Amino acid sequence: TTVVVNGTASHSIPSTLWGQMFEDISHSGDGGLYAELLQNRAFQMVDVSDQATALSAWHSVNEAQLTVIEETIPVSSALPNALSVTIPNGSSSQVGVGNEGYFGIKVDSSETYNASLFYRFPTASSFNGIATVALQTSTGQILGATNVTLSGSQTSWLQVVATIQPTITANALTNNFTVTVDGAALAGQTINFAMFSLFPPTFKNRPNGMRVDIAETLSAMVPSFFRLPGGNNLEGQTVATRWQWNNTVGPLVDRPGRVGDWGYVNTDGVGLFEYLSWCEDLNMQAIMAVWSGFALGGTSIAEDDLGPYIQQAIDQINFAVGDPSESDAAALRASLGHPDPFPVAHIEIGNEDFFAPDTYTYRWNQFSTALQSAFPSLSFLATSDTFNPVLTPNPAEWDIHVYQTPSWFAENSFIYDGFERNGTHYFEGEYAAISTNPNDLFGTPADGRLTFPTMQSSTGEAAFMTGLERNSDIVFAASYAPLLNLWVQHVVNSQWTPNLVSFDSGNVYPSTSYYVQQLFSLNRGDEYLPSTLPDVSGTTFWSVVRNTSVTPNKIIIKVVNTIGIASNITFQLPFAVENTATVQLLTGAETDSNTPTAPNTVAPQSNTITVGDTFTYNAPGFSVSALTLTGS
Numbered sequence: 001t002t003v004v005v006n007g008t009a010s011h012s013i014p015s016t017l018w019g020q021m022f023e024d025i026s027h028s029g030d031g032g033l034y035a036e037l038l039q040n041r042a043f044q045m046v047d048v049s050d051q052a053t054a055l056s057a058w059h060s061v062n063e064a065q066l067t068v069i070e071e072t073i074p075v076s077s078a079l080p081n082a083l084s085v086t087i088p089n090g091s092s093s094q095v096g097v098g099n100e101g102y103f104g105i106k107v108d109s110s111e112t113y114n115a116s117l118f119y120r121f122p123t124a125s126s127f128n129g130i131a132t133v134a135l136q137t138s139t140g141q142i143l144g145a146t147n148v149t150l151s152g153s154q155t156s157w158l159q160v161v162a163t164i165q166p167t168i169t170a171n172a173l174t175n176n177f178t179v180t181v182d183g184a185a186l187a188g189q190t191i192n193f194a195m196f197s198l199f200p201p202t203f204k205n206r207p208n209g210m211r212v213d214i215a216e217t218l219s220a221m222v223p224s225f226f227r228l229p230g231g232n233n234l235e236g237q238t239v240a241t242r243w244q245w246n247n248t249v250g251p252l253v254d255r256p257g258r259v260g261d262w263g264y265v266n267t268d269g270v271g272l273f274e275y276l277s278w279c280e281d282l283n284m285q286a287i288m289a290v291w292s293g294f295a296l297g298g299t300s301i302a303e304d305d306l307g308p309y310i311q312q313a314i315d316q317i318n319f320a321v322g323d324p325s326e327s328d329a330a331a332l333r334a335s336l337g338h339p340d341p342f343p344v345a346h347i348e349i350g351n352e353d354f355f356a357p358d359t360y361t362y363r364w365n366q367f368s369t370a371l372q373s374a375f376p377s378l379s380f381l382a383t384s385d386t387f388n389p390v391l392t393p394n395p396a397e398w399d400i401h402v403y404q405t406p407s408w409f410a411e412n413s414f415i416y417d418g419f420e421r422n423g424t425h426y427f428e429g430e431y432a433a434i435s436t437n438p439n440d441l442f443g444t445p446a447d448g449r450l451t452f453p454t455m456q457s458s459t460g461e462a463a464f465m466t467g468l469e470r471n472s473d474i475v476f477a478a479s480y481a482p483l484l485n486l487w488v489q490h491v492v493n494s495q496w497t498p499n500l501v502s503f504d505s506g507n508v509y510p511s512t513s514y515y516v517q518q519l520f521s522l523n524r525g526d527e528y529l530p531s532t533l534p535d536v537s538g539t540t541f542w543s544v545v546r547n548t549s550v551t552p553n554k555i556i557i558k559v560v561n562t563i564g565i566a567s568n569i570t571f572q573l574p575f576a577v578e579n580t581a582t583v584q585l586l587t588g589a590e591t592d593s594n595t596p597t598a599p600n601t602v603a604p605q606s607n608t609i610t611v612g613d614t615f616t617y618n619a620p621g622f623s624v625s626a627l628t629l630t631g632s
């Protein structure tokens with residue numbers, strides 16, 4: 001194959017092209033990126049008639065009697081439940097409650113942990129003493145402990161905070177957080193607790209922040225945008241359980257949480273302020289979704305009843321970007337310490353509204369008309385099938401999702417070449433090769449579903465991404481989905497596979513597809529150089545871009561080989577280049593995966609090659625390469 005490169009750029013490449021899509025799926029948020037270590041910390045949205053579920057992740061220590069109750073005096077209107085702990089008579093040991101975290105709690109003696117809890121004695125007592133807040137192994141070895149004072153006269157809620165400085169680093173993840181008291185001194189008495197919390201150090205030391213190792217892994221991809229809060233998890237199964245921005249901001253004790261769309265309660269500890277602060281921390285634009293009047297259980301809000309939901313969306317956007325002197329929601333943002341607007345340019349109206357196209361016609365019309373007039377500088381994305389049904393006003397932007405087979409991605413890298421250039425722009429908001437079975441894409445691993453990305457799926461995605469880069473005159477953003485999943489006890493504890501990054505309570509496992517996303521994101525150009533087009537039904541793909549922000553310019557050639565046979569490609573450049581180029585290379589066998597049990601099967605490698613204005617590159621089998629040449 002000979003590729004003739006054109007020295008005149010066809011178009012500039014948007015700075016937002018490569019980024020991340022996020023939602024709380026498979027514990028991506030609670031138990032994942034969100035650094036809170038305790039699971040079910042505030043007994044949110046639990047049914048006290050089902051104590052086993054209400055107590056999930058909690059256990060009794062030395063026979064304390066635990067009951068999740070609907071408090072007569074709740075700690076807040078948002079958190080009606082509390083944990084009642086009754087100390088049995090006749091006990092003489094440390095008695096209380098333990099939490100197992102999200103399938104483990106990593107305890108490292110080089111880190112300081114911040115614990116907090118609310119307590120009250122429902123019946124006043126003369127007790128004045130301590131409770132021991134500790135981290136301990138599953139076999140009871142104390143790793144770190146601190147005492148807090150409890151007073152029996154405290155019948156109203158009081159929050160106590162404590163730092164725990166472990167003296168031992170646990171060599172296993174199966175550790176517990178415990179709160180215990182002297183059983184003898186408190187025999188027969190009851191203490192109520194509410195909203196426990198335990199944080200390790202957070203990314204950029206943000207209060208209520210993100211888990212450092214996962215945050216650093218996501219940051220290392222240098223994403224330019226972050227889509228939030230979903231995905232399905234925006235929508236709710238019912239109108240009442242939809243994601244509502246105003247329930248996710250302010251003090252944690254005022255956040256009710258919600259029944260998420262992926263089978264678990266969301267604490268909403270990562271609320272809109274945390275999401276948008278995270279975007280700033282990683283220098284990302286938010287692609288922020290607003291609920292569009294459709295719940296996944298099938299309910300659409302009637303045409304004449306959309307007003308309050310449109311107002312809620314206006315308030316959400318004002319919280320993000322509004323003027324504090326003109327909007328209460330913006331003033332709330334300022335009161336939380338962020339008077340300036342957050343970086344938001346694109347607002348998505350709903351998610352995958354191709355599930356409800358008949359009502360999306362009026363829902364899109366009303367939401368986009370009202371929001372565009374309220375926020376003239378923002379652009380709005382439609383989420384139904386492109387141009388079907390016809391929407392008014394005509395959407396300037398669409399969010400297109402595709403889950404397919406590795407070969408589909410390799411065979412469809414030209415999909416956008418055929419799109420009309422009519423001023424419309426596209427966000428490839430969710431894409432991933434998820435199964436080798438085109439007839440059962442969403443099936444089980446036995447039917448071809450991928451549990452983790454493989455070099456076959458990741459090179460298929462890379463081929464598709466060369467097409468996104470070639471068509472970045474109309475594709476302004478693209479993100480793999482889902483981003484994260486919690487891997488538990490060697491069982492994929494997720495509602496979805498494969499995922500870009502897996503993790504457990506102590507480790508992060510970047511996949512082969514993560515390294516492909518990172519390779520494209522780290523090797524960007526700001527303008528596209530046309531070249532001999534790949535064979536649409538071929539097995540090798542490439543894209544050539546130029547980075548004009550440095551002098552001399554860099555020419556970056558991405559080369560993808562989607563089969564196991566190495567391929568020689570000759571490039572002819574219309575300008576002189578230095579005779580050494582760097583190569584970032586990801587290569588492996590067809591079914592190679594990075595998994596929690598084999599995390600480094602495939603890792604990016606760097607080397608140099610000799611080049612010239614004409615040179616031949618040997619692309620290894622199942623490989624993605626980024627060649628960086630220097631103009632001279």
Ligand SMILES: O=S(=O)(O)O[C@H]1C[C@H](O)[C@@H](O)[C@@H]1CO
Pocket residue numbers: 023230231232233351352401430481482496
């Ligand atoms: O069941 S699906 O609709 O395929 O769910 C997909 C599409 C949805 O936007 C996202 O939340 C989810 C996985 O990333």
